[in-house]
Amino acid sequence: MGSSLGRLFKITTYGESHGKAVGCVIENCPAGLILTEKDIQPDLDRRRPGQSALTTPRKEPDTVEILSGTFQEKTIGSPISLIVYNKEAKESDYADFKDIYRPSHADFTYHQRYGYRTYVGGGRASARSTIGVTAAGAVAKKILKEKLKTDICAYVSQIHDLILPNGFDNSNIKKIRDIAEKNDIRCPDLKLAEKMTEKIKNIKKEGDSLGGVIELIADNVPAGLGDPVFDRMDALLAQAMMAIPAVKGVEIGSGFSAASMKGSEHNDLFFNEKGKIRTRTNYSGGIQGGITNGERIFMRIAFKPTATIRKEMPTVSEKGEEVILKAKGRHDPCVLPRAVPIVEAFAALVFADQYLISKTANYNKL
Amino acid sequence: MGSSLGRLFKITTYGESHGKAVGCVIENCPAGLILTEKDIQPDLDRRRPGQSALTTPRKEPDTVEILSGTFQEKTIGSPISLIVYNKEAKESDYADFKDIYRPSHADFTYHQRYGYRTYVGGGRASARSTIGVTAAGAVAKKILKEKLKTDICAYVSQIHDLILPNGFDNSNIKKIRDIAEKNDIRCPDLKLAEKMTEKIKNIKKEGDSLGGVIELIADNVPAGLGDPVFDRMDALLAQAMMAIPAVKGVEIGSGFSAASMKGSEHNDLFFNEKGKIRTRTNYSGGIQGGITNGERIFMRIAFKPTATIRKEMPTVSEKGEEVILKAKGRHDPCVLPRAVPIVEAFAALVFADQYLISKTANYNKL
């Protein structure tokens, strides 16, 4: 149900910011994979708060521990339990919101659904719920890399009106990653990254926030992954990305630009490249008929601006009284830099799950 | 797995265009709902080929039969099996493609995954796979309408460069539906619909095809539906829409436009409307924190142009030989008009499933 994702390589996450810990249980990870915390921590470090001046000043080391599922540094086929203890939950930060519905937050909707709400830190709607995903994604990435040489890279392509130019060359995934990971924004264009940094710093001063776009590219995702019709690769990726808080839109390949194209323009023509069947263009984004075709996976994911801002906002209390909210507390003026590893993790989880399932699709290869 | 959707109100579909039938089994539909074929057929009629000059000339009556799950015109809690027999599968239509991978079709990817491929009619990748969804969606719609007065309406908002103007007034859902359903395009602006019709007729003559955008609005979806964190309402809707063949992008509420907004602009401020808590804007598209907030659900779904065109295209054969494909056969120059009921059906299926699950979320209401 709601906190499980995947069919075979399945994760179940738990945890709110106000509780003792957040974590993830991975089921059906194949046995014999070498795995220690060192494989997982780097992506958590990329996700954690306080890593740069652009993010919330909250300090959480977010150190992962493996509680089960390995023996002598190898997976044993049993559930892998990954845990990160919460260090810095401050109930007082949230006392002002206790009876107030913050606009565009989950306060109101959780209350409607559950008849109950955790005013502290947003409860399950908190971004801390993505820690488990990020940790499990690191395991999936390792499998994909070892078995398929799959290389997954997400980066920030837009912050507000600052956008990577059309025709930006992202063909070399290693180069893209190198540049993106060397700046706080995780944008693969250093000059643009500087402008974005400046913009975010200014919006922070204003007590406001900004949205943006993250792009995901993945090379060496083998042809044949995806399970029509409802577990099409594009459908699973869309679900996964939309499960990231603040995401409002998802595109695969051509995305919305496909709407204004003709078939003769959009069709990706096949050709034979030294014995390998490839396509000349990749409007499909590496997915045709819901199954990967071996070309690069390309996605774009739109994030809304952070809902928590310091500017005053009219809203209502639980009792329905109209009130003015003035948020204090610590928040990210722009979530995108920290969302980059989350996007990668979700993609890796979907790929790894479908990779395992694909092993059972062809009778003659069983 | 791949052919099942939903958690409680769960459907399993089957069928290819070359087989004897396509269909759907609905599990866990509550017992006691009045249900006959008359509740289902109208949406299949909106989806079927040959309904206008704009669609494929293939003639399929697509008449649904209920095989199980009802007794004396009421559901009994057992699986509801819905079937539509295939009438007009012509193997000869496809003989030319037997060894050829059609560009941007599923031929190549199915072959890669399954080691096997059905060259006739695209097999499971055929649009006929959506008949079961449409039929089941009609059942879901009936439940939602009877229990919640939920009103779901999809319409075509863009065909190629013909786009509903910014600020188009879609506030009155009944009016929108009345206009949209009275023209072959299913566009809620009659003049634009005429232009779109003209454009599609012309592209058909050229042997080419067009993409576009469908918008979905749904009123009276109650607050509280959606199951964080992976079964967030937006995530489930995104998965469902991306499972429609040809869809390349999905937006909820503000969608990609959120990327260039500030938090102070994007936040939907709450106010008290005669005792009901509402929001002044709806950039959230009716979903906050993955849970519906009682405001209108708004989505945009981008469709690529039909891959099958009569224009010549270079491609490769199964053996890797570069060849020229000249498709004959019957196809839609633009799939959007027929996709409208499919979009509605998927939305209804997700809402109905989450509606049932929501009945178990609040301990004090059990």
Place this chain on the structure above:
Amino acid sequence: MGSSLGRLFKITTYGESHGKAVGCVIENCPAGLILTEKDIQPDLDRRRPGQSALTTPRKEPDTVEILSGTFQEKTIGSPISLIVYNKEAKESDYADFKDIYRPSHADFTYHQRYGYRTYVGGGRASARSTIGVTAAGAVAKKILKEKLKTDICAYVSQIHDLILPNGFDNSNIKKIRDIAEKNDIRCPDLKLAEKMTEKIKNIKKEGDSLGGVIELIADNVPAGLGDPVFDRMDALLAQAMMAIPAVKGVEIGSGFSAASMKGSEHNDLFFNEKGKIRTRTNYSGGIQGGITNGERIFMRIAFKPTATIRKEMPTVSEKGEEVILKAKGRHDPCVLPRAVPIVEAFAALVFADQYLISKTANYNKL
């Protein structure tokens, strides 16, 4: 949910005796298996009513059709839809029970659960619901036989007080099957089978019914199948067998006799048989720690006597009035002979599902 079984090789069944058809959809059957109706019909013939003087005189040919999922007599990876049309549903047969709860039937409980009940033929509780299972089981059997040489055989070991003697030699599975399938009882001891036949004929005259035990043996189930802890092979088999109407008990290996044994007696000692690790005894029934060990699978399944009898029985009406029920209609005085293929089918479905899943358990073999 309730009408789906399996994780990867997953079936969804539907159908009541009063409806148009019963059937089954198989998801994730690997592509490339040669499959026609001829592979499936024989097990349906073993299950169908009217096959001998011992069963209900109802005549149903129970002819299966494949509606989808194959092309040119091979599976294509898409859902396989199997259907059997109902031929002889007589509503009048059941008119007398319309408002009466038959003792030890599902009338009362279905009414309690669903607020509704199909008095005709027991609705979903009818034994016809096992047709889909039997059909799908035949597909699973074929896969297991081709890939693993797995040989599954169920037979009747007890009817009322007529019981196969202790120490009965069932070591040769082919011999057991040959004898069992040559008599109407499906008992592997011809003389005992004659006595059982006589006993059932007599009880039929009395208007009463009899219970019994079916044993299942399966050879060449490879070591390594089963998914601890909840999908242990024994747990999955127990669920499957208990899902057969009328089953009241399930034993694996030693079963209840284990309760009065010492560890030193019950432990199956390993030895090396020409390089293959085997056990000297098989109290484990081929399953240890929830995973198959390569030894023979052995199960015993207890069936209660048919609830429908012609003898008069006090009971109550829907309104709670105490009444006397005198059943007419057609029924089996003993369900066991026809249940034999159902037991085999359920075992095959569980084995096939776990066989596929086992392909993903070992990282080094991916």
Place this chain on the structure above:
Amino acid sequence: MGSSLGRLFKITTYGESHGKAVGCVIENCPAGLILTEKDIQPDLDRRRPGQSALTTPRKEPDTVEILSGTFQEKTIGSPISLIVYNKEAKESDYADFKDIYRPSHADFTYHQRYGYRTYVGGGRASARSTIGVTAAGAVAKKILKEKLKTDICAYVSQIHDLILPNGFDNSNIKKIRDIAEKNDIRCPDLKLAEKMTEKIKNIKKEGDSLGGVIELIADNVPAGLGDPVFDRMDALLAQAMMAIPAVKGVEIGSGFSAASMKGSEHNDLFFNEKGKIRTRTNYSGGIQGGITNGERIFMRIAFKPTATIRKEMPTVSEKGEEVILKAKGRHDPCVLPRAVPIVEAFAALVFADQYLISKTANYNKL
């Protein structure tokens, strides 16, 4: 998959005896239930090792902590993460078995499945894997008790040849529990319990072990729970009980005795007890057609004797060498007393899950 159980009220467990912790994540527990560790610890205390002279001398306090899913001592609808840290894992205890397959243990089969094995403490096959189940079961019990007054009680009815007499009066569930919980065996007959205690102490001295039977009774399980055809209540209970290590047989109601009965004897005749429809006998064990009928649930579960004994046993090493195993280490000479709360927990989990699902079965009650 293998470590998840349940449809709505779903648990995922993890943990081996050699790791840092064992635990459980509960999904879809309704929001608003008052819940603290005090609700859970008592059942863990009944399950923990070292509680009496009859159990393994290993000392584990098995203290549970709630890591997530509650706020101010109430559930919030988010996953409830329950954890028990391992205190006393001694690798040295198992050094002797490092390369040896212990008879009737999971060593061999885990190795076959995963290509890998944890020789320390049995890994996932360890009885510690049932801690998570026991903890989650306590939550389920609380829901059932508060909402339905459901009362679940398991007790030991047989140890080896010491058996509760036929016709033992277990009608008063509170009385049964009071007696059973006051002796180390958990047998509801004090004199028999003394004999059982003696027998187990003697077998312990011999270095051997004993099997037995646990019976489960549950009152106030409402009519209408169970989801035909594969999630029949009896099928789900059978799966759950068979998932307990060492269980070899399961009976519902009459169980195997049904095999030698006539329909006229076995049918549970309905009568009207002051307006409530009840049955005069309960051979059905409270379940008819896979759905509870409101009568008492009655099950019997057979346990094999503990596989680990101190007596010498011939076996083979991983390399296939025939060797003599002389186990040291700490083990239970009879697992049944500690298995009693596990049996109850599994039953409670199944009931609670189906209770939630039943809320969506009747259209008119939605």
